[in-house]
């Protein structure tokens with residue numbers, strides 16, 4: 028990469044950073060079309076796009092790619108109305124995606140602006156033992172205020188990650204993680220037109236609090252793609268017919284995430300261990316992304332529409348859901364509310380008809396919280412949050428539309444009574460055990 | 462006969478009853494009026510009814526008691542017995558007449574007439590009246606003191622009644638809270654969402670809260686009856702309403718040393734002084750009485766064998782053995798006892814003053830802390846609990862537990878305001894010259910608000 032390439036990348040990375048921030052504030056509006064940028068010298072491979080994130084800029088010094096990571100406290104917005112004090116790199120959470128090419132030599136400076144020692148472990152990257160970043164084992168930890176230098180050649184392509192290996196529980200729980208993509212020098216297989224990196228993560232952030240609890244072990248209540256909870260997640264916009272690669276990484280504390288994509292089937296093409304042999308691939312609609320692993324899937328986005336993509340653990344698409352209350356489904360609020368309101372005016376029973384309508388209720392909530400809040404969709408509120416995003420498969424010229432425009436007659440609607448009758452369907456059909 | 466007697470008695474009462482107490486009232490009322498209280502009336506005062514028509518405050522209760530209390534009126538009536546002229550009167554002359562005739566013979570009967578007057582007792586009259594006046598003054602001070610005590614008992618009774626009503630309201634609020642939790646549990650049980658155990662727990666809490674309300678009701682009724690006794694109320698006069706228990710006064714009570722004022726104003730000490738003076742006067746009179754008590758002069762005329770004779774006599778006792786010395790020594794002993802009592806009473810007044818002042822300062826700080834810190838904090842907990850409940854972060858049972866904590870704080874607030882009111886009334890009473898009242902000013906044991914100890918968890 029020459030100087031011009033570097034300038035180009037650096038400027039673009041900065042631009043992406045700003046765009047990612049701005050996008051995250053809003054709803055799930057489709058961003059303007061962003062034709063995938065081709066990485067020079069890689070046989071036409073497109074650069075990875077990190078929704079809501081950015082790519083680490085390189086400075087080329089004597090043929091070495093020089094990057095700088097600053098571990099530091101960061102003020103972060105998970106979604107509008109939900110902010111937190113977290114830890115990140117270079118002023119953002121998670122850290123910028125490191126993107127390089129097989130055969131590069133990288134020199135990564137790590138400055139520690141945290142209140143405690145840290146290191147960086149380059150998860151899955153093949154490198155000399157002394158560069159592996161485990162505090163105490165491979166190096167001494169980087170004290171606060173100091174800058175350490177890691178330098179190694181990138182000998183093996185793949186989808187990797189980076190994270191601290193000092194006070195791992197705390198530092199990763201507070202958001203200090205990032206993706207590390209090494210493109211092969213000579214790609215094999217079909218080219219992809221779009222390449223996305225998504226880190227899954229889990230947090231415990233009490234409604235009303237501003238700092239995630241790094242000690243949480245089981246009661247996580249905030250699940251994110253690239254540290255954003257829906258509707259704060261930037262949608263993945265692709266053009267119909269694109270071959271799309273999704274690279275998932277998971278550095279959650281405790282949970283594997285089965286990520287499910289609607290409208291398409293994909294194949295698992297690689298893990299952080301390497302490529303899955305072509306003959307071993309099989310179609311799937313859900314890929315389990317284990318803790319401490321990456322999973323790469325590819326598919327052809329041939330079904331136009333706005334498709335949900337989310338963790339299929341249902342609690343992972345609820346933001347700040349409480350789990351300590353009694354079951355209220357089936358209860359009659361008329362038998363409860365007057366009694367409770369007599370001593371606590373303003374009380375209202377919720378969840379008696381299910382939780383779906385919870386998100387639309389206008390009632391006072393703890394400050395800085397988005398408990399089970401719904402967001403507007405084209406047909407009504409979308410009551411999922413958390414680890415949820417949208418794959419927008421669009422024809423040329425419609426990438427900028429906020430919502431997919433459905434061809435006539437392709438949206439489920441109230442059944443026509445004549446049609447019901449003709450089809451012999453009786454909505455009032457009785458069942459013995461009802 | 463008996464009818465006649467009754468009629469006569471009635472006539473006498475009508476004629477001499479009320480007007481005859483004027484000197485007593487004129488003597489007793491000035492010190493009472495100087496202390497900001499209404500003068501004791503000669504007859505039941507309609508002003509009391511006007512006071513009773515408004516929500517009753519402790520100070521209004523004190524006034525009503527002075528205007529109405531039968532026992533106080535009785536003490537005034539009994540004062541009339543102590544008028545010096547009724548205690549010590551001019552001695553009456555002694556007349557002696559005799560007639561004697563020999564059983565045989567025709568001589569005219571002998572006649573003997575003697576008039577004797579105890580001039581010694583007459584000479585002692587002023588000394589003895591002086592002693593009686595001092596005793597009367599002591600009794601008047603005691604009645605004035607009794608009036609202050611009556612007023613203070615009225616204040617204390619009303620404060621307890623106000624607090625009892627406030628506590629009852631708190632208990633009812635507590636009951637509503639556990640009833641709400643029970644209603645939730647009942648409904649959840651009905652639709653299969655909770656266990657029999659959880660429902661039983663809520664039901665038990667309601668049952669206990671009902672008991673607490675019943676106890677608070679009984680205490681409120683009892684406290685109301687105590688007001689009737691303290692104010693002398695009966696019949697139609699028992700329909701009064703109590704004003705709400707007062708809040709914290711804006712001004713910090715003075716911490717300056719006003720023990721001296723309490724001692725100077727003390728009516729009980731004035732009574733003891735007067736009584737001691739009465740005993741000194743009695744001792745003096747007794748000493749003089751040794752010589753004078755039996756001093757009498759008289760004239761005597763006598764016809765004996767037809768001839769009138771006139772003679773004079775003087776008689777006196779020689780104070781060799783008694784000489785009134787025993788009586789004098791008794792009076793002196795009583796006087797010495799009274800002076801010691803006065804010293805002890807002054808110590809009591811000073812200590813009671815300091816105690817009331819300290820309790821007022823402490824109770825006021827506690828009441829302020831409850832008003833400005835504890836209750837707002839509990840209200841904030843409830844408000845945030847409602848938000849957290851809306852966000853489904855806590856259960857409605859936890860929300861109701863927060864409400865019960867607020868109710869418990871309000872119960873503690875009632876106790877603190879009662880303690881403050883009692884200490885304030887006591888301090889006022891002492892500064893006005895009232896006597897320390899054993900136990901009267903001690904706050905009642907705080908009541909445990911309904912279900913305050915409940916952990917609020919949902920089983």
Ligand SMILES: [Cu+2]
Pocket residue numbers: 250282283284285338339340343414
């Ligand atoms: Cu998940």
